[in-house]
Amino acid sequence: MPVLRLDELSDGESAEIIGYDEETPPNLKMRFVGMGLTRGVVVKRVRRSVLGDPIEFRVRGYCVSLRRSEARYIKVRKLGGEK
Amino acid sequence: MKEIVVAVIGNPNVGKSTLFNELTGAKQYIGNWPGVTVEKKEGEKIFGDYKIRFVDLPGTYGLGVSSIDERIARDYIIFEKPDVVVNIVDASNLDRNLYLTLELIETGARVVIALNMMDIAESKGINIDVDALSKELGVPIVPTIATKGVGIDELCSVIIKVVEGKIRYRPPQVKYPDTIEKAITEISGLLSRITKDINTRWLAIKLLMQDEGIVEYIEGIEGGGEIVSVARNYVEKIRSELGEDPLFIIAEARYGMISEMMQKVISRAYVKAVDISDLLDRVLTHRILGLPIFFVIMWSVFLFTFNVAAPIVDGIDLLFSWIGEIIESSDINPLLKSFLVDGIISGFCSILVFVPNIFFLFLAMSILEDIGYMSRAAFNLDRIMRKFGLHGKSIISMILGFGCNIPGIMSARTIESEEDRLTTILVNPLIPCSARLPVLVMIASIFFGRYAPLAVFSMYVLGMFLALFMAILIRKIILRGVVSPFVMELPPYRLPSTKTVTIHMWNRGSKFLKKAGYIIFSATIIIWALAALPPGVEFGGPESYAGMLGRLIEPILRPLGYNWQIAVALFFGFIAKEVFIDVLGMLMGEDYEAQLGVMLSPAQAYGLMVFVVVYVPCLASLATIKSETGSWKWTIFVCLYELILAFILAFAFTGLVGLII
Numbered sequence: 001m002p003v004l005r006l007d008e009l010s011d012g013e014s015a016e017i018i019g020y021d022e023e024t025p026p027n028l029k030m031r032f033v034g035m036g037l038t039r040g041v042v043v044k045r046v047r048r049s050v051l052g053d054p055i056e057f058r059v060r061g062y063c064v065s066l067r068r069s070e071a072r073y074i075k076v077r078k079l080g081g082e083k
Numbered sequence: 084m085k086e087i088v089v090a091v092i093g094n095p096n097v098g099k100s101t102l103f104n105e106l107t108g109a110k111q112y113i114g115n116w117p118g119v120t121v122e123k124k125e126g127e128k129i130f131g132d133y134k135i136r137f138v139d140l141p142g143t144y145g146l147g148v149s150s151i152d153e154r155i156a157r158d159y160i161i162f163e164k165p166d167v168v169v170n171i172v173d174a175s176n177l178d179r180n181l182y183l184t185l186e187l188i189e190t191g192a193r194v195v196i197a198l199n200m201m202d203i204a205e206s207k208g209i210n211i212d213v214d215a216l217s218k219e220l221g222v223p224i225v226p227t228i229a230t231k232g233v234g235i236d237e238l239c240s241v242i243i244k245v246v247e248g249k250i251r252y253r254p255p256q257v258k259y260p261d262t263i264e265k266a267i268t269e270i271s272g273l274l275s276r277i278t279k280d281i282n283t284r285w286l287a288i289k290l291l292m293q294d295e296g297i298v299e300y301i302e303g304i305e306g307g308g309e310i311v312s313v314a315r316n317y318v319e320k321i322r323s324e325l326g327e328d329p330l331f332i333i334a335e336a337r338y339g340m341i342s343e344m345m346q347k348v349i350s351r352a353y354v355k356a357v358d359i360s361d362l363l364d365r366v367l368t369h370r371i372l373g374l375p376i377f378f379v380i381m382w383s384v385f386l387f388t389f390n391v392a393a394p395i396v397d398g399i400d401l402l403f404s405w406i407g408e409i410i411e412s413s414d415i416n417p418l419l420k421s422f423l424v425d426g427i428i429s430g431f432c433s434i435l436v437f438v439p440n441i442f443f444l445f446l447a448m449s450i451l452e453d454i455g456y457m458s459r460a461a462f463n464l465d466r467i468m469r470k471f472g473l474h475g476k477s478i479i480s481m482i483l484g485f486g487c488n489i490p491g492i493m494s495a496r497t498i499e500s501e502e503d504r505l506t507t508i509l510v511n512p513l514i515p516c517s518a519r520l521p522v523l524v525m526i527a528s529i530f531f532g533r534y535a536p537l538a539v540f541s542m543y544v545l546g547m548f549l550a551l552f553m554a555i556l557i558r559k560i561i562l563r564g565v566v567s568p569f570v571m572e573l574p575p576y577r578l579p580s581t582k583t584v585t586i587h588m589w590n591r592g593s594k595f596l597k598k599a600g601y602i603i604f605s606a607t608i609i610i611w612a613l614a615a616l617p618p619g620v621e622f623g624g625p626e627s628y629a630g631m632l633g634r635l636i637e638p639i640l641r642p643l644g645y646n647w648q649i650a651v652a653l654f655f656g657f658i659a660k661e662v663f664i665d666v667l668g669m670l671m672g673e674d675y676e677a678q679l680g681v682m683l684s685p686a687q688a689y690g691l692m693v694f695v696v697v698y699v700p701c702l703a704s705l706a707t708i709k710s711e712t713g714s715w716k717w718t719i720f721v722c723l724y725e726l727i728l729a730f731i732l733a734f735a736f737t738g739l740v741g742l743i744i
Binding site for chain 2: 030053064
């Protein structure tokens with residue numbers, strides 16, 4: 001399965017987190033970790049906001065919003081998701 | 084009776100305030116945390132032989148720190164060492180919630196879990212084996228449904244048992260990879276020589292996670308600097324051996340342990356097909372409908388505040404004029420009569436009339452917050468806010484500012500980057516708060532008749548627009564810095580209990596009443612005295628002290644068309660914006676509205692509304708800005724830019740409206 005960045009998913013698609021970009025700012029890393037966006041976890045894109053950014057994702061049974069620029073730091077492996 | 088201290092901590096949106104309200108009832112004290120003006124909510128409960136003092140900590144996802152809120156929660160647990168820590172865990176969202184729990188257990192705190200929202204978990208088809216989970220975590224667990232008051236007494240009795248040492252703690256240790264365990268053992272060994280109060284294993288883990296606050300704390304202790312550098316070497320070593328930051332490996336180990344536990348204690352009976360929150364979000368964050376709905380909601384809040392409160396306002400107004408007439412016709416000391424009629428009735432009571440409006444506004448805010456709409460507003464508007472150098476959460480600060488700028492300013496503390504937070508604070512006073520509302524309504528209803536609500540609403544639009552405009556100026560010129568991340572939970576919508584909303588409204592509204600009680604009442608007495616003295620002058624006449632003050636300021640305001648009475652009113656409006664009406668009532672007498680109507684042209688009146696919205700924050704807001712920014716420089720900055728802006732805009736709008744009508 002192709003390796004993508006989290007912001008490249010479409011609504012309804014799921015992916016597994018495989019790591020962070022090396023350039024990820026430390027404070028953002030802390031935030032990701034605290035919100036449970038760690039390796040191995042499955043993330044599903046729910047929808048974009050009214051203006052296209054931020055994006056809402058479902059992870060560990062709850063919903064979290066990330067800006068596109070932030071989601072870009074997260075490397076994912078796309079899973080066969082429902083449309 | 085023994086007194087014990089219990090901290091209440093949990094992720095945001097787990098029903099913490101509801102549970103706190105159930106635990107303490109209305110007996111709550113709102114104070115400030117030392118050093119910062121973050122609200123510190125405490126409450127008491129007498130239970131058996133104990134007086135339990137509950138301290139409500141700000142919601143947090145873990146004990147790492149990225150905002151002021153999170154620092155307060157962490158520092159309280161670590162340094163204040165409450166007798167017991169009640170960790171509220173959302174049963175319908177165990178996975179992420181338990182991360183904080185594991186961290187709390189690692190600090191060595193005596194944790195009691197309140198497993199809340201059991202009903203929601205059940206409705207989602209999640210079955211939790213509470214005993215098994217308690218065994219896995221090695222801490223007592225009490226299932227609760229805060230919205231229905233279920234489990235409150237059980238929670239208290241478990242707390243007492245813990246204090247009396249009747250419950251044995253067998254906390255599990257998260258197993259970290261060997262390289263990390265070795266580092267933890269060595270660092271915590273070194274730490275035990277310099278600190279005894281804090282769990283050294285937890286500190287060692289925090290050093291390996293390079294937690295800035297903890298690194299600073301250890302460096303501050305004698306001999307700590309060396310330990311920090313030992314930890315740093317380990318971080319490098321782990322990075323090269325395991326190919327990742329210890330931060331992730333530690334976090335992953337914790338989540339790994341949580342996943343294992345979950346498999347043992349959770350069984351899913353079924354998966355619910357329809358998610359009401361999701362359905363609502365489809366509409367409320369819809370590409371086309373989302374923004375219009377946001378504006379409709381704001382407009383409805385506005386109408387609700389006016390229309391629902393209107394009959395009550397009229398009733399109070401009638402009551403006061405009736406009392407005024409009785410006093411007027413009575414046969415008492417003329418000085419006392421003047422104080423009661425000119426000071427209290429015309430002045431002070433003209434403000435009390437608006438209390439229902441203010442309470443209804445706070446009610447509407449509390450409902451929006453407790454339902455979960457505020458985070459959607461942030462989600463929907465982040466992109467616009469960012470264009471103006473603000474953060475999505477700034478919109479929450481602004482909406483709250485419509486109620487009162489103080490909670491608005493304080494709510495900025497959940498914004499992580501200092502630049503974003505400061506900008507949000509500095510522009511908040513431009514949002515017309517509920518104290519300015521009566522002034523605006525008073526002026527608008529004299530001059531704009533049928534169009535009064537529209538005139539008032541235009542002030543809200545103006546305030547909002549100015550806030551955005553100033554934000555981008557500040558961000559471009561003074562505060563050019565990093566942007567905070569927008570990693571934010573979107574909690575499921577919830578129907579808040581009447582009790583939660585009522586207490587929420589009351590906590591805010593009663594603050595307003597207190598302010599009216601102390602500040603405005605004292606101001607009334609002072610202004611009445613200024614208007615009545617020196618002895619023998621006509622009350623509120625140009626020869627009185629108030630008159631002299633007014634004539635002193637008048638020349639500055641004359642270009643805008645305001646006379647000395649308005650000048651005095653604006654001057655004292657600095658204490659609290661409502662006092663504006665208070666002063667006019669005293670200086671011009673009860674028919675001040677009619678007099679104003681003759682004195683000003685509609686264009687000048689509109690300019691005056693603009694002036695009232697923009698010029699200087701009230702005293703209480705200034706105090707909040709001072710303590711939230713910790714700097715006089717910013718406090719003075721706000722006053723200056725607002726004053727200048729007020730003059731320019733009042734002048735411009737007077738001219739502009741004059742051209743139109």
